[in-house]
Amino acid sequence: MTQPVVVTHPGQIPAGLRGATVALGNMDGVHLGHRAVLAAAHAARPEAPLAVLTFEPHPREHFRPDDPPFRLTLLPAKAAALGELGAALVVALPFDAELAAMPAERFFRDVLREGLGAVHLSCGQDFAFGHRRGGDAGTLTRLAEAAGIGLTVVPPLVDGQGPISSTRIRRALQDGYPERATAMLGRPWEIRGEVVHGDKLGRVLGWPTANLWMGRYLEPARGVYAVTVVLPDGQEVKGVSNIGRRPTLGGDPQTRLETYIFDWSGDLYGQEIGIRLRHFLRADAKFDGLEALKAAIARDAADARAVLG
Known part of the structure; x- marks a missing residue:
């Protein structure tokens, strides 16, 4: 088209x-x-x-x-x-x-x-x-x-719940039900943006992430999602995202979307990608130090792989 x-x-x-x-x-x-x-x-x-x-x-x-x-x-x-x-x-x-x-x-x-x-x-x-x-x-x-x-x-x-509307879709996303949003949209909800430099902590922890700011997009429920990622060349791959303000690291003034892409490596800085929310896995949480955070990310990645099939 x-x-x-x-x-x-x-x-x-x-x-x-x-x-x-x-x-x-x-x-x-x-x-x-x-x-x-x-x-x-x-x-x-x-x-x-x-x-x-x-x-x-x-x-x-x-x-x-x-x-x-x-x-x-x-x-x-x-x-x-x-x-x-x-x-x-x-x-x-x-x-x-x-x-x-x-x-x-x-x-x-x-x-x-x-x-x-x-x-x-x-x-x-x-x-x-x-x-x-x-x-x-x-x-x-x-x-x-x-x-x-x-x-x-x-x-x-x-x-079954009444008239389909943008308001209802927003509410479904804010309540942590991306599948309901998908049903009303006819496709998964996608956040598009340019990959920005973070503090490279994900790389240190062994889980390098592509970071986007939410900008003018609706902020959905904060937490961890199983996602698919549309890369700049149009290829769609699987991953796990966190939407939040990183409470374990002292908190951010703005909400960021951090995505670990499975089985992929490359440089995305300055390029536009799309993150499609598929399933909400858990709410944003504060962990007791970096080792606990690292273990949680490993569990999240395993859960996302399982739910994405």
């Missing part, structure tokens, strides 16, 4: 991708519910290019900048996931004070109708847009009908 064209302004859309059928929403996580919104957009006008209109940063990051990080996907990973679902174009509108103040009718006219030249729209039932979320699916229905643009409002996708 080719990477979609990503633009931040309707004026940047290549001529061949104007007149698209457009799926609307923040799409954080690109979960099964988002997949249904894309499928509905494509099904309505299969001959038209498939586009997604999203916002960057997430509106919540704009309105509540002091909130803890909560993102499931950052734009590059989100665009890649949308491309795998057939999107040829991703319009990531910069969410700023000007966009936040734009009335719903003007957003529809300037962005959707004239900016994108949309021929069909699709959204979830809870989609809201415009100043103070003044526009909803009902508003969109009225405006689209008047403009002669088709609209599909997609009901929530439901599993």
Whole structure:
């Protein structure tokens, strides 16, 4: 699947991708519910290019900048996931004070109708847009009908626990249930980032790790996970990760993700890798010195190998 064209302004859309059928929403996580919104957009006008209109940063990051990080996907990973679902174009509108103040009718006219030249729209039932979320699916229905643009409002996708949502996925991860997140996402949750230099203690202990900062990603339950690692060349290998602040070593101000990759050696510094959380093994713990920590890491590695098969 080719990477979609990503633009931040309707004026940047290549001529061949104007007149698209457009799926609307923040799409954080690109979960099964988002997949249904894309499928509905494509099904309505299969001959038209498939586009997604999203916002960057997430509106919540704009309105509540002091909130803890909560993102499931950052734009590059989100665009890649949308491309795998057939999107040829991703319009990531910069969410700023000007966009936040734009009335719903003007957003529809300037962005959707004239900016994108949309021929069909699709959204979830809870989609809201415009100043103070003044526009909803009902508003969109009225405006689209008047403009002669088709609209599909997609009901929530439901599993045994209720509607699938980014909020539920975040909660599953924070509670230490990555398998539940996987079921709602349709794929394992992945944290992508650049490998940074640590203090090389893992190497001293005999367990060299690739270290990432969590950055704007949601912080899941702190502790040890069985993971798979997507290397820079796309190869997927197995490993064990710790997400936490290293209480045994006096504690860190920021949460880090440290991963020991099984049966692999090489230099990853400065390169981007993806860590896919598969199973939660145990909560973060403080050990009585480095020997106890070393023994715990050995047990964790054995447990991760066993659960990954």
